[in-house]
Amino acid sequence: MITKIHKVDVLHPDPGIIKEAGEVIKKGGLVAFPTETVYGLGGDALDPGAAQRIYAAKGRPSDNPLIVHICETGALKELAAHIPDKAAILCERFWPGPLTMIFRKRPVVPDETTGGLDTVAVRMPDNRAALEFIRAAGGFIAAPSANLSGRPSPTTAERVLEDMDGRIELILDGGSSVIGLESTIVDLTSDTPLILRPGYVTEGMLKEAVGEALYDPAVFQKPSADTRPRAPGMKYRHYAPEGELKIIKGEEERVISYIRKRCEELKNSGKKAAVIASEDTFSRYDAFRVINIGKRSDEEAIAGGLYESLRQCDDEGVEFIFSEEFMTPRLGTAIMNRLTKAAGYEVIEV
Template identity: 55%
Template structure:
């Protein structure tokens, strides 16, 4: 398959500029497009065959549900059997934006899209290209991240091209995304809303709107506990992983630097190419083959925006092992650590 690459500036959108992409979606084809979080791989959410194509292109397990992207709140009534009042409250505050809500699905939504579940995950992206694509296509778009399953999510079109060129119909290049981590997922099917995946919209932000919000215990776990089963099926799979083995080192700043340098020295003596994920505050202190900084430790938004790109950069450098500093597990830092832990397979060293 020849994949069409279409470059579009989000700030210079014109009516009809996404007609070709819209036509592909209407014909049950696949289009990768930017959102404010990461690039998504889109297909008609209400068509079983389109959903199958998404799973096949990504190599994604079929019990990992797809998030449906919509462009107006009224669409909720079509794809959700029941829309709780909390959903409207949260939509009024956070949509368009990086929040996904889980509700009972309607009969219009095939089980192929929901991973066999009776619930459906829905969000309204704020990226202008994404919104116009939904509107011009006239379909609700099922869109997981536009990468091969298990790989770091794509924050640039180049990442999508690397993983999916030749496997999908079109890639819309809208430049680098703004947030860099997937949306917060909140389950509204129980009495107390529960966060199933942390993101830019934090627990504290949600509680300001709907009161008490729980967090799935698997999110805060620092190790793979066989007794903890995630409520979201997709969270049981390894995600976001670079090709090299990744280890997170946590502790006081100097202790972390010393331990990572110790590990790096041992691996380099063995002939390994070693990568280190640092911050601006510690970048100059590391002695390894390839040291990259995510930015200042005081700027979680910058760290989130660059995390997946830096993991892919290490793949390009063909490093054998990667060591990363840990980050504060609060607010957006919780989402950063959630992704790092998944990428590292929960391999953490405390010093």
């Protein structure tokens, strides 16, 4: 299969390109497309075969549910068996945007799309090209991130092509993703909204909108082998680079001292080591590769650069990666959720 790439202006997408992408979906094919979070790998959400092709293209376990992307809020009633009042408030406040909500599903949503669950995850992205593509494809696009399962999510079309070349029909190149982390996921099947994956829409923002929201304990725990994932990212290793990643946590000087010592040891043994550090400290490291991920005060820069930093390490054949902790005030929970999973929960306190 030859994978085609079309550049699209996310503010003024070419109708001809959008129509072509929609036709690919209607014929059962797969299209990678830009969103404000990361690039998605889209197929017809109501076609069981399309879901199976998404799993195959990614090498993704089929019990890992897919998010259904829609282009207008009215489409939600076709997917969800019940839409609570709090959902309507969240739709009004955060859609289109980086929030996914989980509902009891209607029979029209195939089990292949939901990983066998009786619930469906739904989002409306804040990207005009994505919305027009979803509309042209029939209105319901199942889409995980457009990368091989387990790898860092792609925030550019070039990174999509690295993983999906020859596996899918088309990539819509809309430039770099604005946010760079996947959407917040909230389960609305019980009275209290339950956060299953942290993201750009924070716990505080949810509480401000609907009065209450709780984190699922699984967000902060390493999942067991028999865990059944209720949302993407809850069970399997995600976002991981090829090199061995460890997070070093503690007082700043102790963290710097530890990482410097480990990098020197690895250099002396002929190994390539990298450090992911803030702008405040990166100049104090000496390693094969030192990545300045941004100022700690610029949370958006850290979030937006995380996956690209991990991919850069892969580009250069880095064998060991040491990352500082980035528990920043607003997005820290989301950043560290992704980084901790990428590290396989390997956190060293010094």
